[in-house]
Amino acid sequence: MPDATPLPDLLDELLRTYGPCGEEGAVRDVVRRELEPLADEVTVDPAGNLVALLHGTDRSAPPVRVAAHLDELSMMVKRVEPDGTLRVTSLGVMYPGNFGLGPVAVLGRRETLTGVLMLGSEHTTTDSMRIWETKPDQGDKAMDWSHVYVFTGRSAQDLAEAGVHPGTRVCVHADRRGLTRFGDFVGSSFLDDRAALTALVGTARLLRGRPHADTYLLATTSEEMGGIGATYASRTLPGELTVALDVGPAEPEYQVTVDGGPVVAYADDAVVYDRPVADALVDVGRELGLAPQTAVWQSFDSDASQAKAVGQAARAALVSLPTLSTHGYEVLHAGTVDRTARLLAAFLARPLPPV
Structure with a gap:
């Protein structure tokens, strides 16, 4: 397997790659290059989603879908x-x-x-x-x-x-899309959702020891237009749970800080997220010393909540990367992508909590 692209360099490459809604192919190609050496199967479905399957250690366990979106504003x-x-x-x-x-x-x-x-x-x-x-x-x-x-x-x-x-x-x-590094932080437009895609790749690298259940890592299309790709994938792929990876607003309104740990959402404008899954994500984050944060988002929805809201996912969860100035010139703590990947990989290595 060729040497893996360092995650900061991968993030910079993704930021510079065009991926408007409905034309995400160039971004999908970059993510595919990184996931193919790590996955058991990689395909592109009719909705344009990249689908990377990692077989689990318990093939009888219900599969899990994890989605980060390819498209940009x-x-x-x-x-x-x-x-x-x-x-x-x-x-x-x-x-x-x-x-x-x-x-x-x-x-x-x-x-x-x-x-x-x-x-x-x-x-x-x-x-x-x-x-x-x-x-x-x-x-x-x-x-x-x-x-x-x-x-x-x-x-x-x-x-x-x-x-x-x-x-x-x-x-x-x-020319206006590269990653700016300053102190403990990085900034760019379109960290939504290129940072989450980078965390998705980081999760796959950490899961070389295998997830517990078959896991579909999804790089999805047209999230910004209503979660279109993730809704299709949630309907057509096996499993009941869709977990979304996305940015989240680091604002006093939500008691979320940009230099804190990954954010586990309990609700947004579309749905109330699955409580046992959210609790399990928080517990894993605390065990790892990642200082997870919790939030109830408003003026917000995700791949997972949009899929659940229309009945295509029975269960939904969201892990957000705390971000300043979402949908603007966005800023992340430099450690956020790695923390998010560690949290998700550890969660996927365990059995799914029951309903």
Whole structure:
């Protein structure tokens, strides 16, 4: 087996790889490269999910599904203007101020182009109402997608030849996506959910001694659009429990700190999570000295809760990586990915708690 990519380097690679909703293939390829040497079977299902099966030591035990999502918050072309500018809308809950104005990648069918997400000049008046109304000392209206556009420097005909049209995905440019390291912390856009994917790979590496039950490690599609991939996988794969790996807001509202241990969720907007599983995760974390945190999330759902909410998973659990500024420029403690992998690997090495 080739030398494994160090987890920080893998995280940086994943962050720089485009994976908008419905076009996650490039990210899936990176995760597949890392999981194939560790899994007994690796496939891609009809929903585009990567499915890596690790056989358990007790083949009679009910299988477990563990999901981290491939997709990122991104944009989609709504229309191509005659002058070659693009009007875009969001894929997932995101606003222009969270992305930040600057370079973007336009993923045309035949060519990937560079554009710039723009508002326009601050040196304008009410003659430029779209700009004026976002100024705090003037219109004082929050910037929304109707205010911004993508400048491409190309003609409408050039864009058509590149395969750019309504429905084309637009992502924050790779130049703005690398991992920033500072002190005990790391920062980047799209740690949601690249950090969880890295933890999923770390879990597989720690499970070389085998999980207790057959375990399906899932890298799922279109979580930001409603948990679509995980819901399909929960319906089609054996087992009753889906465990999601995702970021979680490190905010005083939830008494969650960014430098604390992994967060075990007991509820979110979609469901109440399975209490025996959540309790078992907390117990394992305490035994390992990981200082697990607990939370009841609001304005939040996950692959697992969305699958359970529509009746495709009988049981659901969520382990969150405590993160500052979720759906913005996100910040993690540098030890969070490793702590999360250790918690999950130890949990999967034990029998599943009964209902």
